[in-house]
Amino acid sequence: MNFEKVSFAFFIVFALTLNFGFFIGEIDNLSHHHVYELFAAIVISLIATVFKLGDRSQIGAVLLATSLVADIHLIGAAIIWGVAEHITEAGVTPDMMSTIVSVSGGALIANITSVVLLVVETVVHRR
Amino acid sequence: MNTLFFLLLKRLRLPLILLISAYAIVIIGFVLIPGQDDQGNVWYMSFFHAFYFVSFMGSTIGFGEIPYEFTNAQRMWTVFSIYISVTVWLYSIGAVLSTLQNPAFKKILKENEFKKRIKGIKDPFYLICGYGDTGKVLAHELSQHNILSVVVDIDPERVDNLQIDEPNMGIPALAANASFPKVLETAGLTHKSCKGIIALTNKDEVNLKIAITARLLSKKRIIEDKDLMIICKAQSNESEANMSSFGTSHIINPFELYAKRLALSVRSPSAYLIYEWLTNPYHNVRDEPIVPPKGTWVICGYGRFGKAIARHLSYVGIKTIIIEALPEKTQSPEGSIKGRGTEAITLREAKITEAVAIVAGTDNDANNLSIIITAQDEMRRTNHAYNRNKEYRELYNFKTINSSSEKNLLLPDQQLFTIARQNYSRNKKVFEEAELDFIMQPAGIIAGEILSIIKTPLLKNFLLLARRQKDEWANLLISRISNFIEYDVPTTWMIEISKNHSPAIMPYIKKGDTCIEDLLRSPRNRDNLLNCIVLLVHRKIERGSRTVYNKSSDTYIINNTHKSRKFNDHLLPDNQFLLQENDQLLICGDKESMNLMQWTVSNVNVYNYIHTGSELPGGYFWQWLYNKKQRQMEMRNEKKL
Numbered sequence: 001m002n003f004e005k006v007s008f009a010f011f012i013v014f015a016l017t018l019n020f021g022f023f024i025g026e027i028d029n030l031s032h033h034h035v036y037e038l039f040a041a042i043v044i045s046l047i048a049t050v051f052k053l054g055d056r057s058q059i060g061a062v063l064l065a066t067s068l069v070a071d072i073h074l075i076g077a078a079i080i081w082g083v084a085e086h087i088t089e090a091g092v093t094p095d096m097m098s099t100i101v102s103v104s105g106g107a108l109i110a111n112i113t114s115v116v117l118l119v120v121e122t123v124v125h126r127r
Numbered sequence: 128m129n130t131l132f133f134l135l136l137k138r139l140r141l142p143l144i145l146l147i148s149a150y151a152i153v154i155i156g157f158v159l160i161p162g163q164d165d166q167g168n169v170w171y172m173s174f175f176h177a178f179y180f181v182s183f184m185g186s187t188i189g190f191g192e193i194p195y196e197f198t199n200a201q202r203m204w205t206v207f208s209i210y211i212s213v214t215v216w217l218y219s220i221g222a223v224l225s226t227l228q229n230p231a232f233k234k235i236l237k238e239n240e241f242k243k244r245i246k247g248i249k250d251p252f253y254l255i256c257g258y259g260d261t262g263k264v265l266a267h268e269l270s271q272h273n274i275l276s277v278v279v280d281i282d283p284e285r286v287d288n289l290q291i292d293e294p295n296m297g298i299p300a301l302a303a304n305a306s307f308p309k310v311l312e313t314a315g316l317t318h319k320s321c322k323g324i325i326a327l328t329n330k331d332e333v334n335l336k337i338a339i340t341a342r343l344l345s346k347k348r349i350i351e352d353k354d355l356m357i358i359c360k361a362q363s364n365e366s367e368a369n370m371s372s373f374g375t376s377h378i379i380n381p382f383e384l385y386a387k388r389l390a391l392s393v394r395s396p397s398a399y400l401i402y403e404w405l406t407n408p409y410h411n412v413r414d415e416p417i418v419p420p421k422g423t424w425v426i427c428g429y430g431r432f433g434k435a436i437a438r439h440l441s442y443v444g445i446k447t448i449i450i451e452a453l454p455e456k457t458q459s460p461e462g463s464i465k466g467r468g469t470e471a472i473t474l475r476e477a478k479i480t481e482a483v484a485i486v487a488g489t490d491n492d493a494n495n496l497s498i499i500i501t502a503q504d505e506m507r508r509t510n511h512a513y514n515r516n517k518e519y520r521e522l523y524n525f526k527t528i529n530s531s532s533e534k535n536l537l538l539p540d541q542q543l544f545t546i547a548r549q550n551y552s553r554n555k556k557v558f559e560e561a562e563l564d565f566i567m568q569p570a571g572i573i574a575g576e577i578l579s580i581i582k583t584p585l586l587k588n589f590l591l592l593a594r595r596q597k598d599e600w601a602n603l604l605i606s607r608i609s610n611f612i613e614y615d616v617p618t619t620w621m622i623e624i625s626k627n628h629s630p631a632i633m634p635y636i637k638k639g640d641t642c643i644e645d646l647l648r649s650p651r652n653r654d655n656l657l658n659c660i661v662l663l664v665h666r667k668i669e670r671g672s673r674t675v676y677n678k679s680s681d682t683y684i685i686n687n688t689h690k691s692r693k694f695n696d697h698l699l700p701d702n703q704f705l706l707q708e709n710d711q712l713l714i715c716g717d718k719e720s721m722n723l724m725q726w727t728v729s730n731v732n733v734y735n736y737i738h739t740g741s742e743l744p745g746g747y748f749w750q751w752l753y754n755k756k757q758r759q760m761e762m763r764n765e766k767k768l
Contacts, residue, residue: 035173035174036155036158039151039154039155039158039174043147043148043150043151046147047144047147047148050140050143050144050147051140051144053133053136053137053139053140053143054133054134054136054137054138054140056133078174081174082173082174082175085173085175086173086175
């Protein structure tokens with residue numbers, strides 16, 4: 001048991017679960033996708049990215065890359081949401097919502113890759 | 128770069144996480160706390176507004192309460208948020224600064240800069256390991272001759288001093304242990320432009336290790352025939368033998384070298400003067416040869432220096448008396464006198480008054496000076512006693528001398544020849560004041576030798592041949608050189624007949640009528656000759672071809688059979704000596720002649736003037752005009768015929 005390893009895995013898996021929680025539901029249904037969940041997903045994803053900084057191994061580099069991809073997707077989704085709500089006249093329409101959710105879907109794929117890599121590394125180490 | 132970046136990121140993990148968490152908590156608070164809009168309705172801040180507000184609040188810019196005035200609950204949360212975010216920001220900035228100030232981080236930063244500079248070097252350079260007394264002199268001399276060097280020293284303080292000593296040249300320096308192969312590799316040992324490595328550390332084992340590393344890491348270059356020059360300082364004969372066993376190009380043992388020169392100056396003062404003229408990097412050389420007296424020499428200190436001096440003096444037939452503080456430990460020969468030599472008693476025991484010269488060769492500068500001064504005092508007292516005796520004798524008309532002690536006092540008024548070893552260059556001033564005949568200065572000797580190896584590698588061949596000549600030969604050469612050197616000391620330089628070094632000569636050399644006289648002509652007026660003489664022509668012989676003797680001049684030829692490549696050395700060739708491609712010339716003369724000759728061999732127009740006596744037209748237009756005129760002349764001539 002190592003606290004660093006626990007927190008590392010915790011944040012990576014947590015980022016995936018939150019992302020999945022936001023993503024799940026009918027794509028254009030506004031009530032299925034809550035803004036708080038997106039916020040939480042962004043914060044946790046950023047923390048997970050920071051945890052991956054400074055790891056010089058090959059797998060560490062790939063983990064960092066996937067995390068950065070997820071960050072970009074999620075922040076992109078948040079920006080779209082902000083623009084839709086505050087700048088466009090119509091506000092968040094079902095069309096907009098489907099765009100936001102599909103962008104966060106990209107982050108979901110990246111997060112899944114992260115978790116898969118994490119599992120692979122754990123299995124390889126077997127200690 | 129990578130290491131640096133990752134180190135920075137690793138150190139910034141905690142501050143970054145704290146920042147993200149603090150922002151998350153504060154933003155979520157603003158979103159959850161209900162506020163009021165301008166109509167008094169309940170209004171919830173959106174994430175966008177919350178992020179906007181926290182961004183300018185956290186960085187203490189503060190635009191006010193936007194978009195509507197805050198409720199008390201929001202203000203309370205704002206107070207809490209300000210303290211949280213400002214604290215976290217301060218901590219993060221502090222962490223970044225302390226990382227940048229970290230010695231380890233700084234070291235990596237410096238190393239990275241060093242690596243980048245080494246990679247960017249295009250000119251040939253020499254790698255100097257050890258920036259002590261010798262390294263300092265050498266680096267300075269190399270930079271004076273516009274030769275780039277790279278310095279590695281284990282002591283960071285000395286490396287810092289280098290930036291102060293040589294600010295103009297910008298010598299890249301690294302503070303690291305040169306006995307680690309990785310360090311040498313970083314410093315450019317395997318770099319394409321690295322011409323040679325010079326090991327000058329104080330420890331023979333370190334120098335040995337550097338030499339081995341250099342030899343093994345440059346294996347590839349031997350095959351490519353661009354051999355790395357390895358120069359080592361060695362202080363004992365064992366390490367010297369060890370170094371030479373695996374192909375170190377030059378091993379310099381300052382004690383051995385100095386003893387050899389001293390023996391040469393005893394045997395042939397003129398030859399020694401030539402030697403000094405040609406090898407001395409400092410421009411304070413004397414004009415007249417110093418003649419060390421023949422007789423009994425007293426040597427104080429039988430260490431590495433004393434041993435070398437005693438051995439080489441015995442080769443030229445000079446008797447030595449040794450004074451040594453620890454005769455058993457240093458295995459002094461029988462008849463050695465125990466003592467330091469700084470006391471008058473020891474010197475008297477060694478019969479200093481009967482000796483002609485004293486060598487103060489201990490490893491302590493203060494002791495060396497003390498020995499010399501005590502010996503001179505002792506000498507003065509004897510002379511004084513002699514004079515007084517003479518007066519008495521004249522006064523009382525003594526004619527006969529009975530006791531042997533009185534005989535000693537009847538020696539003529541003579542000066543003691545003094546040689547002292549100066550261990551540290553910082554004591555230079557005192558040694559200069561002591562009015563010594565010779566000062567043995569290891570740093571200067573090594574640096575001068577290495578410089579001549581680098582600058583004029585042919586000098587070694589010349590001196591080797593010169594040492595076999597008679598004293599008259601040396602006298603003749605001295606008079607020839609001093610003929611044209613009035614105010615300046617002679618300089619030596621090399622000219623290579625090749626496309627890169629002397630492009631102007633190449634078109635003429637193929638015709639086969641270029642002789643040494645052409646090079647010696649002055650580019651200002653071809654009827655005058657430059658103030659220089661050619662000491663040596665070094666001619667490589669193609670593998671498989673036969674040696675061709677040049678009968679036109681009286682030349683000495685050496686066939687070097689040890690190396691795969693053969694060469695002939697022609698000592699003092701006459702002015703009609705025909706030059707060939709790839710010949711290397713060693714020339715001695717004044718500085719002005721050197722510059723003029725460099726001009727001659729590199730500028731086609733200048734050389735054409737020297738060779739033919741007429742000026743070549745420069746530029747396409749004038750060349751076209753010149754050719755046209757020539758053709759017209761030919762036509763006219765034909766018509767006349």
